[in-house]
Amino acid sequence: MDLSLRKVRYFVAVAEELHFGRAAERLHIAQPVLSRQIRALETELHAQLFRRDRRSTELTAAGLQLLDDARPLLTAADALRHRVRRAAGEPARFTVGFMPGITVTDAVRAMAARHPGIALDVVRTSWDDQTRFLLDGRADVSFVRMPLDQRGLRLRPLYSEPxxxxxxxxxxxxxxxxxxxxxxxxxxxxxxxxxxxxxxxxxxxxxxxxxxxxxxxxxxxxxxxxxxxxxxxxxxxxxxxxxxxxxxxxxxxVRDITPHHVALAWSTGNSSPLVDEFTALAVEFLALPAADRTPAASRHDSCASGPGFVPPVTAS
Incomplete structure (x- = not known):
């Protein structure tokens, strides 16, 4: 039996939302279609994945097991797709993720100025997906907020804040x-x-x-x-x-609580020299107190000097 990754993605959406209507909205499909796909997946696996009544949707023991196994499976599949596209000659691109409240403009503009032939993207992540963007290849590096699951990642601490x-x-x-x-x-x-x-x-x-x-x-x-x-x-x-x-x-x-830590992270499987170069820029521009940082804009004549820098987009 060949397991359909599309059905597995549908399953994960329902498992995370525990609501078929919200999951269908998230997937941009009709709820009846989603329900049919989940039933088909249960038939293929010979296992009931959800218990549903009029008030709630719950995962069964089989559903919990599938959720544990499905996330790394989908992450590996996404990463494979990104690697193959790059090997096939997809245009040079470097994507920087960031969490809300972290300003990455200076480092990204400096990187864009050094590499005018590379498209520089930035993408906002969230607490739920900041590691996923790195592991599945959607981001080359990302400014992350601690704590997080560090498996499969390398981290460079940058700064702390109250x-x-x-x-x-x-x-x-x-x-x-x-x-x-x-x-x-x-x-x-x-x-x-x-x-x-x-x-x-x-x-x-x-x-x-x-x-x-x-x-x-x-x-x-x-x-x-x-x-x-x-x-x-x-x-x-x-x-x-x-x-x-x-x-x-x-x-x-709050004066008697540990400070919050920000780091730059990237996948252990990402050996691009651009990662090392961007890490150095991140340290230069962010591993200092805010008052001591020198804005990258002061080193350039205008916004036009940062070719290839794509405006921020929001993670879907």
Whole structure:
């Protein structure tokens, strides 16, 4: 039996969303088509992958096993496709990923100025896919936020920054110069405790440690919606909180929490000399306090001096 990668991709979307409607939206296909493809995959594998009723969709034991195996399978398939295209003479291209709040313009412009014949792309990643973009070859290098799964990657630490608590405007802590972690006692955390281990040591509402998935929204934008609705608070790197400035939330520095770390990462299988060259530029422009960095723009006459630099695109 030949396993269809397309059906496996469909399965992963449903497994991650645990909702056929949202998964169909994400895949840009009709929900009945998606349902048929999943049923066909279950028939091929002789296993039920989901338990569904009117209120929920859950993975079976077989579905959990397939999800564990499917992600590396799809990553390897994507990486293979990218390598073959490059070997077939696809136009020279170098793609730089970055997380929200990290400004990469100086390093990218300097790289573009050195290599006018190479198309320089930038792509925004997220907490969920920052490693995936490197492992499947969609990005050559990426500015990542720690912690992350480092398997299959090489990392060059760049800098650290303070973390802040994001609270609703008018919250009891808003307007303070700084707070201690203990000041958040009784607040509902809106993120996985692994992201802020120190939070495990302070009291939270009785139901905040239950299995309620809503308290861990995936995207920063979703977290901020819950913060603005007074559903909880979130701790973010200062640059991320600043990047998502909005009038109904505010942030305050947390003085007794470990700083957040930013690094440049690339796949262990990427041996391009351009990676080493870009790493040196990243260190030059970002491995210093912001006040000590020299903008690349000051070294060039105009934006026209950076040929090949493609405007940012958002990860889909």
């Amino acid at each position: 973390r802040v608590a994001v609270v609703p405007a008018g919250h009891r802590l808003s307007g303070r110069e700084s707070i201690g972690l203990a000041d958040l006692a009784g607040e509902r955390p809106l993120q996985d405790p692994d992201a802020v281990p120190e939070w495990r040591e302070i009291p939270v509402p009785p139901d905040a440690r239950s299995g309620d998935a809503r308290r861990f929204p995936r995207a920063v934008e979703e977290k901020l919606e819950y913060v603005a609705s007074c559903e909880g608070v979130v701790i973010l790197p200062r640059s991320v909180a600043t990047f998502y400035t909005r009038p109904d939330v505010t942030h305050v520095p």
